[in-house]
Amino acid sequence: MATKVITALVDDIDGSEATETIRFALDGQSYEIDLGDANAAALRASVTAFVTSARKSSGSFEATSAVRSNKVELVLIRAWALDQGISVGDRGRIAASVVAQYRAAH
Template sequence: MAKHTQVILIDDLDGSEASQTVTFALDGTTYEIDLSDENAKKLRDALQPFVKCARRADTGQSRRRRSSQRSSTLSREKSAEIRAWAKAHGHRVSDRGRISREILEAYEAAH
């Protein structure tokens, strides 16, 4: 049986039809709000003077992203060691290419 699900966003500010979800943060809390294009522009315009004078914060998310990027550039020797360990412990791993996060996490947990 075919099923068609339609999601209609409602502007959280005025109840009209929304066209986008806007994410913003204040005082360490991240918020999402569904807004029409007009209300999204009003929000961005209102925040612009503050954004213009602000600096970007180094959030935990960006630190995690950088650390995961570092771990993805393993040396050939380390990659070979992880692949050999994975095969010896019954994990399916290719001889080339990227090593999956699950195998990396299992390897790190074992060592």
């Protein structure tokens, strides 16, 4: 007996067939959305003015968000993470996902 599995990409806006997954970040949170050609073009058109006026950052978004933490904030993040049962080291980098969780909670 043969089994055939078909995976369909569905547009998250209107439920039609999607042609691509678009990844973006805003306010420290990363997102991805599956869109068809028309909705992908609409998304790109709606952010064009902002993208053309913005500057590119080096590295990935998650890495740069962790770098932006100051020493006081790092102490607060470590304390908060331990209260939440999240394992973090006493020294060194804190995972970007933990920083994002902390910022979302505050």
